[in-house]
Amino acid sequence: MAPLKLTVIGTGYLGATHAAAMAELGFEVLGLDVVPEKIELLSQGRVPMYEPGLEELLRKHVAGIEGSTGRLRFTLDWAEAAEFGDVHFVCVNTPQKRGEYACDMSYVDSAMESLARHLRRPCLVVGKSTVPVGSAERLAARIVELAPAGDAVELAWNPEFLREGFAVQDTLHPDRIVVGVAGPTGEKLLREVYAGPLGAGTPLVVTDFPTAELVKTSANSFLATKISFINAMAEVCEAGGGDVVRLAEAIGYDERIGSKFLRAGIGFGGGCLPKDIRAFMARAGELGADQALTFLREIDSINMRRRGQMVEMAREALGGRSFLGTRVAVLGAAFKPDSDDVRDSPALNVAGQIHLQGGQVTVYDPKGMDNARRLFPTLVYADSAVEAVRGADVVLHLTEWREFRELDPAELGAVAARRVVLDGRNALDPAVWRAAGWTYRAMGRPTA
Template identity: 55%
Template sequence: MRLTVIGTGYVGAVHAACMAHIGHQVLGVDVDPDRIAALTAGRPPFYEPGLAGMLKRTVDAGRLRFSTSVAEAVRFATMHFVCVGTPQLPGADAADLRHVEAAVERLAAHLPGGAESVLVVGKSTVPVGTAERLAGRLGTAADVAWNPEFLREGRAVQDTMCPQRIVVGVPTARAEARLREVYAPLTAVGVPFIATDPATAELVKLASNSFLATKISFINAMAEICDGTGADVLTLAEAMGADPRIGPRFLVPGLGFGGSCLPKDIRAFAARAEELGLGESVAFLRQIDEINTRQRRRTVELAERLVAGSFPGRRVAVLGAAFKPGSDDVRDSPALAVAEAVRGRGAQVCVHDPEAADNARVAHPALRFAPDVTKTCDRADVVLHLTEWPQYRELDPVALASVVRTPAIVDARHTLDPKAWQAAGWTLCAPGRPRLG
């Protein structure tokens, strides 16, 4: 099939490459000419494992190309996936839909009237009711369906090629049939295909992200209780997760969630519910958001206790800048929020990240960065482990103890071996766990 992808950010670039990989002819469209040039050369403009190779193979095979022209997209295909961002509105909790609306407006300007064969498929995360409103804008020029993405940065290619489910919200049987054809190579190997109405499809993404955020914040709330009672949150989580009704996934205490999805999605969901007069139904999401934000303050307080309650003049090493491992995305990064808070209290902060340092340096120019862990930790009074990159888990605590001024570490992600670090002479603190050393 021939299809276009409007917007080539994290979602769009991955979707375009993966659809070309399974055999479709794909045209990716973006307003950013530099991004289009990079993608045309087979270079993704961001770090995502597996994407560079897939991009190069599909471009070289002639199944994937890129353009800045929406008019070309309309000539190329009659199915258009809209994959633009929906960030949080400045100064508000609601989603900023300007990019989605602009993409649809650009399509509308080139679509012939009464083109019943045209299908616009939204993949962006949007407030419920958006598809219906956009369908009203397009009228008879196109059908509008919604096909939410469930990608995890760092695993986006894997999640597209081997999804746990494909959800489509369709206005007609014809639209459903066309989307079944698009995803036939995946459903042929057993991927569930769930067809529903557009409003339900929009809600699936919002409800799923809200549930995951709730699970993460719940165990972090329990970590606070453990800190006040002497209990161990990791054992608590293990015992809770053994119940199949609860399960262990996302029941992981630590610094909390960040990035471009969960925080803004739960805020936008709550804001939309309030617009509809249904705010009481999801009022708990406000508390979930507050619990998550509080983990950053608690991590700063843990670090402050390890430097005798005073940051001024102290050297603090921060391991991690990306909001999660496997990504160079620093949007709403809990690690950088902690680093900035510590710097704001007078500490000298040095940050390391294996992939996100360049992006972090642009977003946080007041922070200092080092190219390796040894230089980052040089004469540090405390080390903060804030993004759970595998290479940090494999650090030698004995070797690192010879670099720092004081062997003290906050494991805000609970991935270090506390016994190994304690045996090497370190004092280790982690949210919800008894202090070691």
């Protein structure tokens, strides 16, 4: 039997990673997007975002690059993709609707319908996007209605669990593979696609459509809950004089709780967690189960409150006065390290709030500068941490890059106007900074 050929519909963060990883697993892969500039870039083995290891993996497999396997190509042609693929992975975005909590399904709907109209032979369409429960059943019926091959086209749902900064590793060596199927073909073909990881011991969970759709939103909701829980404890520590870092260490030894995601700070952001928990709440409301997820509203509220609290902490560090005439250095723009993603970034949100209140804010981030400039063009951007701190009255550490943890406080102190650092990620060593003459503060920790 001929080896499977795969297509990846949508070549953004998820799709580009999935396409390169599937080529690495030995498959011929054709990626499709509707943006010509993106296809041109990927065809040169380049990526429009920063993700460790992804560009190297692309260049290893993209056709036309010297020394590559040639297993990966890109196209704008729906008919070509439909004819090429035995398994079609749909990896398009599901953003939050403007002015609503609900998920915008227009990109998924459009991709599924555009592909279906060209499907003239038996194949499997696999949704990987994070969607509201109930979407797969509706889309399966729509595909059969539109596809020339009719019910010879089957749908499966295979949610992604990528962590930005670890996406390549998470695709090639996943901690679990979940497939929601409605018939035998879906499970059979996906077992063949993922034979490598399954052979290496990755567990496979085979389930129905609704359960598969709920896995990603449930996982994200749990992580968001854990992050907001420790941030709520940081607020209590502030009020009661406790140390949230020691608190997290103590409860983390309980194996029922675990230590991961218990670092208090300015909260979560990015393109997934915030919009996914809001879409989950919205969908629960549509299903009449809104009472089950009312706790997520408080989780979201705690998370957003952290940003305002960091602004107020900066104001207190300046003597409680207005930000007018003050210079504030912000270390970090991406929502997390090892990424250039600034979508819903807590760091940029804090920087923007202080700027709007009259502060002169200078930002530095190892990878997120270009994206930050596009989003917040009125902020000042520096080429290094030292240049960002030069002349600053207060320094805010807001994205926990390794580069920032390894900074020399004495070197920074020599250029700062005042040696005051606010650690919004509880990632710096207080003893080291205080020994260099800095006033160190972090959320939920004693001041001395």
